[in-house]
Amino acid sequence: MTAMEQHPEAPxxxxxxxxxxxxxxxxxxxxxxxxxxxxxxxxxxxxxxxxLALERFxxxxxxxxxxxxxxxxxxxxxxxxxxxxxxxxxxxxxxRQEVGDVVSAETLRGFCQQSSAHxxxxxxxxxxxxxxxPPLKTSYPSDRYFLYYSGNEAVPDYAALARPAPRGHRALxxxxxxxxxxxxxxxxxxxxxxxxxxxxEVRRLVLDAAGAVLGVEAWVLPPGSRAARTHARxxxxxxxLHPYAPALAARWRRKLRALETAHAERRLIRAQHGVLLSAxxxxxxxxxxxxxxxxxxxxxPLGTSGCDGSGIRLGxxxxxxxAHMERASAWRFINPPLAWARGLIVNADGRRxxxxxxxxxxxxxxxVEEQGGRAILILNRALMKEAFAQxxxxxxxxxxxxxxxxxxxxxxxxxxSLAQLAERVGLPxxxxxxxxxxxxxxxxxxxxxxxxxxAGLLASLxxxxxxxxxxxxxxxxxxxxxxxxxxxxxxxRSGQVLDQDGAPxxxxxxxxxxxxxxxxxxxxxxxxLADCVHSGRRAGAHVxxxxxxxxxxxxxxx
Numbered sequence: 001m002t003a004m005e006q007h008p009e010a011p012x013x014x015x016x017x018x019x020x021x022x023x024x025x026x027x028x029x030x031x032x033x034x035x036x037x038x039x040x041x042x043x044x045x046x047x048x049x050x051x052l053a054l055e056r057f058x059x060x061x062x063x064x065x066x067x068x069x070x071x072x073x074x075x076x077x078x079x080x081x082x083x084x085x086x087x088x089x090x091x092x093x094x095x096r097q098e099v100g101d102v103v104s105a106e107t108l109r110g111f112c113q114q115s116s117a118h119x120x121x122x123x124x125x126x127x128x129x130x131x132x133x134p135p136l137k138t139s140y141p142s143d144r145y146f147l148y149y150s151g152n153e154a155v156p157d158y159a160a161l162a163r164p165a166p167r168g169h170r171a172l173x174x175x176x177x178x179x180x181x182x183x184x185x186x187x188x189x190x191x192x193x194x195x196x197x198x199x200x201e202v203r204r205l206v207l208d209a210a211g212a213v214l215g216v217e218a219w220v221l222p223p224g225s226r227a228a229r230t231h232a233r234x235x236x237x238x239x240x241l242h243p244y245a246p247a248l249a250a251r252w253r254r255k256l257r258a259l260e261t262a263h264a265e266r267r268l269i270r271a272q273h274g275v276l277l278s279a280x281x282x283x284x285x286x287x288x289x290x291x292x293x294x295x296x297x298x299x300x301p302l303g304t305s306g307c308d309g310s311g312i313r314l315g316x317x318x319x320x321x322x323a324h325m326e327r328a329s330a331w332r333f334i335n336p337p338l339a340w341a342r343g344l345i346v347n348a349d350g351r352r353x354x355x356x357x358x359x360x361x362x363x364x365x366x367x368v369e370e371q372g373g374r375a376i377l378i379l380n381r382a383l384m385k386e387a388f389a390q391x392x393x394x395x396x397x398x399x400x401x402x403x404x405x406x407x408x409x410x411x412x413x414x415x416x417s418l419a420q421l422a423e424r425v426g427l428p429x430x431x432x433x434x435x436x437x438x439x440x441x442x443x444x445x446x447x448x449x450x451x452x453x454x455a456g457l458l459a460s461l462x463x464x465x466x467x468x469x470x471x472x473x474x475x476x477x478x479x480x481x482x483x484x485x486x487x488x489x490x491x492x493r494s495g496q497v498l499d500q501d502g503a504p505x506x507x508x509x510x511x512x513x514x515x516x517x518x519x520x521x522x523x524x525x526x527x528x529l530a531d532c533v534h535s536g537r538r539a540g541a542h543v544x545x546x547x548x549x550x551x552x553x554x555x556x557x558x
Contacts, residue, residue, distance in 0.1 A: 010204065012206045022270040026049075035529055036532040038059075038189055055197065064178050068179070074087055077131070085165065088115070092108060131146070146169070151168070153165060157452045199221040201220075211506070212505075214270065222265060227263035239305060277488065280311065281312075282309030299473060319505060320489070330368050330482050332360050332480055339390055340404070345363070352450075379466070379467045380461045496509050
């Protein structure tokens with residue numbers, strides 16, 4: 001077990017708050033200043049509460065490094081700009097298929113009904129969105145487009161139950177849009193008086209005799225110190241390097257921990273009305289991943305160094321219950337190039353098992369949970385030529401182009417006959433022949449595709465030569481990104497953390513991927529950030545209401 005994976009210290013238990021000499025305090029303490037944390041801070045501050053955010057690194061978390069996509073619908077101005085018709089009911093009918101029963105129907109309906117208002121709220125705080133829709137299906141649009149089908153909405157099986165509409169609202173700006181979403185929100189929070197303490201790690205909670213959360217014990221690197229400067233530089237390098245050299249990034253995380261252990265100073269910080277845990281998921285914690293979701297250990301952890309489960313473990317230390325910890329999302333995107341999605345995916349037995357046009361997390365789930373992590377893409381020469389053309393310079397993002405080119409050039413086995421291909425890849429020939437024959441019949445229009453693939457994405461593979469690329473979960477040439485989805489159980493009306501008996505823990509809240517929410521079952525692009533907005537605002541509003549009620553009572557007494 002590494003230093004990053006240690007359990008948090010047991011809570012500091014005192015008789016009452018007056019027993020301690022507090023170094024600082026606020027109505028709301030936000031532990032983790034990413035997407036959920038900044039939204040909670042904004043909501044609470046706008047309602048008159050004092051807010052202090054405690055952030056181990058620079059702030060932004062996984063949100064700032066994400067694609068900046070917010071899943072929103074029901075009739076947003078951007079949808080209207082694009083000529084798209086949508087309604088909260090259609091959005092609900094679709095999301096019910098993805099979300100399952102991870103949250104109540106009432107909560108999901110509220111999420112859909114408030115969706116457009118949440119987007120407008122983000123805009124009031126400086127984020128910007130636009131209604132330009134790309135002409136073709138894609139995992140992430142270019143800088144020309146900012147509204148797209150970010151999930152399975154247009155896949156026939158889903159569209160049969162819910163009228164499809166593009167709901168992936170990407171924050172306006174060049175490059176990956178996560179920073180374009182987070183930066184204006186953080187600036188707005190500062191203007192509202194939210195204080196931010198960077199390089200500050202919460203190591204344990206402070207509880208009173210009844211188990212209510214009074215505040216936190218935090219450890220802060222001295223501002224401006226050599227240790228603080230080294231920590232800031234190293235943390236930036238670590239998160240930037242991780243996708244390309246994860247082993248080296250892991251070593252640097254251990255150096256970060258060593259700096260914190262040697263140089264951080266203890267602070268006791270009082271939360272007058274609530275501590276919000278919004279420190280992300282646990283994909284970087286190998287011990288937790290081994291315990292809860294071991295099938296996903298071979299994936300590429302997606303996020304930042306703060307996604308180490310610390311917030312979840314803090315909640316557990318106070319008696320908080322967790323749920324859906326086994327849920328993780330593996331992203332096996334095979335589009336772009338679109339030609340890949342017109343081919344077919346088979347398992348180790350040479351049998352097709354998933355509609356190739358589905359969202360990458362849907363394909364990834366089937367690959368990991370049902371097929372032992374195996375995914376072999378079958379194309380022919382015509383589709384390979386299409387694929388090379390579709391990832392030419394200026395047509396797609398570098399992070400989409402480079403893996404596609406690398407795999408087509410270095411990971412493609414060729415067979416001039418299916419027998420030769422089966423031998424070179426190690427697939428049963430009879431099964432492979434049967435799979436292609438069935439697929440080709442659907443492509444010729446002789447029957448419907450057995451897995452429900454749209455006619456426009458079917459391509460006859462009768463003419464060879466054929467190619468097979470092993471895109472399995474453990475692929476070194478095509479690493480599969482993974483995020484975790486489970487977390488602390490919370491009250492769906494307030495965001496308050498629940499204990500093992502389902503009772504709320506006084507003074508403790510959670511939001512975002514630190515908690516169970518609408519994105520804790522299946523993932524589609526933008527759903528996690530939308531949940532950060534929804535759950536963050538919910539908790540911030542509740543704590544601000546508690547603070548207002550106490551002030552009102554004190555005013556009446558005076």
